[in-house]
Amino acid sequence: MPASDPNATTLKRPRTRSVVIEPPPPPLDDRDRRQHVRHDLTRPAKLFCPASGRFLAGQTLNISAGGVLVEVDAPTEVASEDELQLTIGFGDRFIVPMSELVPGKVVRTMASDDPSRMRIAIAYDDAGEMALSA
Numbered sequence: 001m002p003a004s005d006p007n008a009t010t011l012k013r014p015r016t017r018s019v020v021i022e023p024p025p026p027p028l029d030d031r032d033r034r035q036h037v038r039h040d041l042t043r044p045a046k047l048f049c050p051a052s053g054r055f056l057a058g059q060t061l062n063i064s065a066g067g068v069l070v071e072v073d074a075p076t077e078v079a080s081e082d083e084l085q086l087t088i089g090f091g092d093r094f095i096v097p098m099s100e101l102v103p104g105k106v107v108r109t110m111a112s113d114d115p116s117r118m119r120i121a122i123a124y125d126d127a128g129e130m131a132l133s134a
Helices: 127-133
Strands: 044-049 054-063 067-072 083-088 102-111 118-124
Touching: 044 067, 067 083, 067 102, 083 118
Parallel strands: none
Antiparallel strands: 044 054, 044 083, 054 067, 067 118, 083 102, 102 118
16 A cells, blocks of 8 residues: 555554563472482492592481482592592492492582581482392
């Protein structure tokens, strides 16, 4: 239609609104981030630190399908993101071959109630592998 026509009307397109669905805000509490239920369980544990070539003896404090909290006998230079290999004593075996150690990554370290010990939170690289080794 020519613009000079007094009877002409201009059609306007309706405005569209885009809806953005935001992800939920991050949790305020560590317990809310866990994907697996934790179970209090005290079992002997052994960690191998490939970077230092050292073994650390300790015991589990709790365990889940995705990771474990271990308290080791002495403070060590383990830090978040360090790769470890671990085994948890579920049976009668006292010696575990290196091939049966399960790889994991340090999620965080924290002080223990006992100043001569420290706690290490470890996420398994493959949760199914820990279940098979038990």
